[in-house]
Amino acid sequence: MKIEFTKMQGAGNDYIYVNTLIYPLPNPEELAVAWSRPHTGIGSDGLVLIGSSGKADFSMRIFNADGSEAKMCGNASRCIGKYVYEYGLTRKTEVTLDTLSGIKTLRLHVEDGKVDAVTVDMGIPAEIHPVDLGEGYPYREGIAVSMGNPHLVIFVDDMEQVDLPRVGPVLERHPLFPDRVNVEFAQVLAPGRVRMRVWERGSGITMACGTGACATAVASAYTHRCPGESDIIMDGGTLRIRWAGEGTRLFMTGPAEKVFDGVITV
Numbered sequence: 001m002k003i004e005f006t007k008m009q010g011a012g013n014d015y016i017y018v019n020t021l022i023y024p025l026p027n028p029e030e031l032a033v034a035w036s037r038p039h040t041g042i043g044s045d046g047l048v049l050i051g052s053s054g055k056a057d058f059s060m061r062i063f064n065a066d067g068s069e070a071k072m073c074g075n076a077s078r079c080i081g082k083y084v085y086e087y088g089l090t091r092k093t094e095v096t097l098d099t100l101s102g103i104k105t106l107r108l109h110v111e112d113g114k115v116d117a118v119t120v121d122m123g124i125p126a127e128i129h130p131v132d133l134g135e136g137y138p139y140r141e142g143i144a145v146s147m148g149n150p151h152l153v154i155f156v157d158d159m160e161q162v163d164l165p166r167v168g169p170v171l172e173r174h175p176l177f178p179d180r181v182n183v184e185f186a187q188v189l190a191p192g193r194v195r196m197r198v199w200e201r202g203s204g205i206t207m208a209c210g211t212g213a214c215a216t217a218v219a220s221a222y223t224h225r226c227p228g229e230s231d232i233i234m235d236g237g238t239l240r241i242r243w244a245g246e247g248t249r250l251f252m253t254g255p256a257e258k259v260f261d262g263v264i265t266v
């Protein structure tokens with residue numbers, strides 16, 4: 001059976017997108033693993049399914065490269081906004097998306113018929129609290145934030161000193177997070193400018209993480225490092241995050257790009 005897909009990236013965080021209205025996939029966990037592999041698959045950070053919803057315009061399911069399903073993905077939600085508009089699935093520029101962490105609203109920024117950026121209402125960040133990682137770990141303190149999915153933000157003075165391939169997998173499986181956690185290292189460069197690198201649960205090092213950028217902005221404001229609006233600068237690009245503080249909704253703005261269309265046989 002032939003399946004059409006589109007590879008897309010948001011700030012360098014790349015996923016394989018399949019329109020399940022046309023191609024329902026019975027085994028997305030297995031396909032996410034096989035297709036994400038760089039040499040023998042398509043190569044990606046995971047697999048995203050676009051579907052219908054009784055509660056919103058469309059639905060999103062997101063699978064990491066190890067096949068685990070996540071409840072939310074910031075970069076994929078922006079890419080879905082571009083996909084549904086540019087492939088003619090909608091003419092709306094305000095689109096609702098049903099995710100496992102609730103309904104998100106996407107505002108599409110359209111220029112000459114193309115979506116070049118998307119603002120996502122990411123909802124109200126939750127479970128914000130400092131954590132003590134304990135002795136025996138490479139870092140002692142962090143800030144936990146839920147953006148629908150779990151994050152641990154660790155502030156550092158010098159990003160160059162962070163050995164991400166070594167410490168990322170250890171912290172992802174810290175016992176404080178039984179469902180594993182996405183780990184962000186953050187260095188405040190200036191007011192409103194934060195450098196961030198991420199180790200994603202289920203995918204490892206990625207060039208950007210949308211929910212991770214949101215969690216970083218939240219942790220920066222919560223610790224009085226950077227209140228208000230901030231640019232989160234990642235290896236693959238920058239996202240602008242607007243958040244007025246605890247109990248308020250957070251808005252993420254950033255790019256969405258198509259890489260290529262393809263057909264794969266399963």
Ligand SMILES: N[C@@H](CCC[C@H](N)C(=O)O)C(=O)O
Nearest residue numbers: 070073074075149209210211
């Ligand atoms: N890259 C994503 C987050 C994807 C899911 C994450 N790895 C998890 O398991 O929670 C983003 O842009 O938010």
